[in-house]
Amino acid sequence: MGTFFKQIYRYSHPRAFRHNENLWPYVKITRSSTGEIVRLAYKKKSVPLVPLSALKNAYSGEVLLTATGPSVKNISFEVFPEMPALGVNGAYFLNNQVSFTLYLIVDMGFIDRRSDIIAEIIKNESLIFFTTVHGIARIIDCFSLEAIKCRLVAIEDIACKVYQPKIEDSELHTKNANRDSIVFSENQIGFNKDIRSGIFDAGTVAYWAFQLLSFLGFKLIYLVGLDMNNFHQPRFYENEREKLPSFLSEKLDSIIRPSFRHASQVMKSENIRVVNLSLASAIEDEIFEKVNYNDIF
Incomplete structure (x- = not known):
């Protein structure tokens, strides 16, 4: 049945709407005046959401x-002293050592392949979980709506918003140049300080996280695990057998490093300090200052 609806959608909508083909007709949304998704129904069931405006x-x-x-x-x-913690992807393996209050996953491949980790995340009632509508739909299909005990927040890639046409990279600056909350670099990398209108992607979930944490109001961000090197090695929670592929090395110099440099400049202008506790990180000290965590805590 899904393939049938997908074919109808493809014939009835321009190619610029193709990123919505797996949502229609199962997903219904309502947006607020700020552009954020405040109501969501999936397969005729209402999905409770925390509005982004409540978290600004x-x-x-x-x-x-x-x-x-x-x-x-x-x-x-x-x-480490007690503080709020935002985890991404498989960082939840640290749940016995880190009290996560916030979580962010936008990689649909991770949701599909690591359902064991997703199962643990969604049953945490004290967690606020940020993901896309595609992610919410996948999780409901895999576990059921009733299995989700965490609080959900719908976020969006600014270029691929639900039921809106895709914005090509070459048009992102033109389409968003007049938004006061969006800062572009000289080479037109975007950073959105008000993510209710969408988040700029830069090939890594960390860039989403910087925009999210800026929006939430934090003024000091401690980074762990932002190595951006040794991509052939398993992530800290993986072994060689279960290691998922990484494409970060292909994007490091062309996309990720310039985007991090831009994020650093924007956050500094907002009086947000970023401290990288990964001393071996490939991200230079001039972008995010590196400090040994033992010297701080």
């Missing part, structure tokens, strides 16, 4: 952003 500047102070590079294995988290 809801936090302050410091936060721990936990990525998944191999260097995480070398960190003793018991010396």
Whole structure:
């Protein structure tokens, strides 16, 4: 039946709407005046959402952003003070050491392939889970709506918003140049300080996380696991047998490093300090200052 509806959608909608083909006709949404998705129904069932507007500047102070590079294995988290923590992808393996209050996953391949981790995330009632509508639909299909105990927040790639035409990379600057919340670099990399209108992608979930944490109001971001090297090695929670492919090495110099540099400049202008606790990270100190966590905590 899904293939049948997909074919109808393809014949009845221009190619620019193709990214919606797996949602129609199962997904119904309502947007607020700010552009965010505030109501969602999937397969005729209402899906409870936390509106992004309720979270704007809801936090302050410091936060721990936990990525998944191999260097995480070398960190003793018991010396860290208590603070909010945002995890991405497989970082939830640290749940016994880090009290995650926020979580972010936008990689649909990760949701499909690591259902064991997703199952643990969604049953955490104290967690706010940020993902796309595609991600929510996948999780409901795999586990059921009733199995989701965490609080869901729908976020979007600014170029591929639900039921809106895709914006090509060459048009992103033109389409968003007049938005006060969006800052473009000289080479037209975008950073959105108000993610209710969408988030700019830069080939890594960390770039989504920087825009999200800026929106939430944090002023000091500690990074762990942002190694951006040794891509042949398993992530800290993987072994060789279960290692998922990584394409970050192909994007590091062309997309990721310039985007991180832009994010650093934007966040500095917003008085947000970013401290990289991965001393072996390939991201230079001039972008995010590197500090040994033992010297801080």
